[in-house]
Amino acid sequence: MTLGTIGADEKVVLWQYGEVAHDMISTKTLGFWLYMLSDALVFAGLFAAYGVLDHSMNAANGPTEAQIVHPIAAFWQTLAVLTSVFAYSVATVAVKHGYRQLVVLCVLAAILLGMVFLGLEFSDFADLYAHGATPQVSGFLSAYFILIATHGLHMAFGILWLLVMAIQVSRLGLTAPVVAQLLNLRLFWQFQAAIWVCVYVFVYLKGVI
């Protein structure tokens, strides 16, 4: 058990010779999963705030949820973000086969679709602003805008990262550190899509029910 003595013929190893292998990619992936967990909690907090403030009382005579969400328009955003994830998934398949050009191409496609998503979101916001529905109007609108804009910021950050990776893949090739980053980015990008699905369900769909 804890403090056994050694038997006479037992062979003990006191020192570990040879490189003690710590798999770099898997350690980085573990670290990034942990980071994503903390990011998930950021969204958990924001959804909680939204849940609290999504109440006619908190709309303070301003527009309510049902009046501002457009599930059909947001559906196009959903499509954009999901196809962007699909493009990125093709990129990871290309990584497996070592097709460098294809990786770059798919990452660029993912960027483009991500920008389409952000463009749609921006026009949605502009429309709301034009109708006087700004975050400063009520507690409800504050929660609405900040929740969606936080996701949007994550998307913008992801696009920047995609861009950096496109350059890294074309300049540095598919080296171990680059692949480690590509794997983490996959996690990040899919996570943002998953969050958007939650937003779509809990904000847009729930809003019209």
Place this chain on the structure above:
Amino acid sequence: MFVHLQGPYSFLFGRLTLASIPYDNAIIQFAFGFAAIAAILVVAPVLYYRKIPYLFREWLTTVDHKKIGVMYIILGLVMMFRGFFDGLMIRTQQVMADGPHSAGHLEAAHGYLPPAHFDQIYSSHGTIMIIFAATPILTGLGNIIVPLQIGARDMAFPTLNAISLWLTTVGAALVMASLFIGDFSTAGWVGLIPLTELDFSPSSGVDYWMWAIQISSVGTTLNAINVIATIVAMRAPGMRWTRLPIFTWTTLSTSIIGLTAFPILGVALALLGADRYLGTHFYTAGLGGNLMLYTNLFWIWGHPEVYFLVLPAFGIISEVIPAFSEKPLFGYVTMVAATFAIAGISWVVWLHHFFTMGAGPLVNSFFSVATMVVGIPTGVKVFNWLFTLYRGRLTFATPMLWAVGALFLLLIGGLTGMMLAIPAVNYTVHNSVFVIAHFHCMVLLIVYAAFAAVSFWWPKVFGFKLDETTGKLFFWSFSIGTILLFTAMFGLGFMGETRRLDYLYNTQWFPALVIEEIGVGFYSLSVLIFFAMLFVSIRDRVKNAASADPWGTSRTLEWLTHSPVPFYNFAVTPHVNSRDELSWRYLNNLAATAPEHFEEIHMPNNTPVPLIIGALAFGFGFGLTWRIWWMTGFSLLGIIAVVIYRSFARDKGYHLSAEVMTQLEREPPLGVIAESQYLSKHPLTGAGAH
């Protein structure tokens, strides 16, 4: 887009004007003079001995987990010193401002601090002690000890580790800056809402508080990621989960709490920031805001945070008591289970901080029972320690004194916590100084454990023991202070003194206030003894030089390598055979068996990147506080640029050849203080960077 503010504004300096600097306040002048003298005392020798290159090369750019840990602890101790002064000032104000006939000095009607100044002091006291003293000290200890206990060469992500340190430092620096430029929050360390809203706190104080916490908590979250990854992925061969030392277990559980709780604090403060900067209505009293949303979010972090602090303290006690009882820890498995039970329950008790919100009998009962359930695993721990002590061969060295002292505090703090957990009791003592006394027992338990840890592991890090005589004197004067101050405070709580009072209306409280002040006197004495202890210990360092296991009865892996620990930790990675590896080697007469030969090892290079990110983060926080947008934007873009640059220029580290290792192991170990510029020292054999 941004809220329009009253008062002067310029592009270059934002809201900052000359009038923001309180140069005409006598107390601030004194504080500034004091800080300046302290700074000169530190900086002058550095300049005189031309140590700036050394500092930069060996410390500011380091990625070595031990040096980072030492810097964390120094930061924590410096901030604790500042927080101690705040506490001293609070106590002195209260004893001077009791009753309508108490005299007023300086600008105050009673005592010597006007209300707005007093409010800043208690707000900074709490913020500093919890976020910038206790947290960095415990993080630093984890940083130093965990990789050693699991036989790793460094953390999983050494550069990230340094980034975490500098982000925490930036938070502390912002709090310090608020002392001399502008003001600090007057809304308590918990940020009482809606007092923190722009309408009620229009100055920069709340912004300082908010960004200081926000930036440092990013650092804490990153550190938690690092620690978890290190413990999961970097353990030496043979270090199975069932052999993990308890301190490592508790650091793991604490990091899991940190990783999951700090993001919620981030949200709570970010939404407050949105209110203050963008004019949204999350927490405003009107227009659909919800005050209790803030309070809930804050305590959903706040309660796990107190366990984030206490669990590593439990870990320290679990290491110190067996070492000085010469027995293995009683009930290892239950100890681990209790640790994770506490961590888990800590998530579902937050509402006990505001039973008086009036959520109704069902909700209050749930949180009341949940809070009391924490007592079960805590009790398991206490009995495990007692059974470890039972029939042990006890030695009351300084670390042991602190550890046993901590047990007493745990008992009192825990039992008063149980009282507070009963809503009926809570309604009568909530917001009284009874609560303050309760949590100070708890927080002091952490401080006791931290001092136990510092004196216990000091020889491992620096290669010599701390002086025992002054160490014990320090313990006793500190403990007398604790007893006097908090016994009186419990009494005052029952007598109805509410917390955060700058003027006390009841003269019957006076005797107890005097006792409290005497307690603070003992604390002040202990601070002096602390410095004496450092001085004597460093003077006698040769006489007190430490062997690999200076206590002679240590049990875990970190005591296997040299004291001071060389920069590469273990020349050859140990193979772990038992739960208390060192004790096992003692038992089998293997403790003195050194490796027969050495092999090439790989080390990470130092890098200035974390320091640069820290500097930019300071610009970011300072710019936001004063709404200097160019500074904010420049710093943010700078951070992004540095991170992208770093992701291109990959550091491959360097190798130390077998010959260098053989040579290094023959000479006295190169600890944290020594110049580890092995390459300049061994120009021929150093294989060099590639």
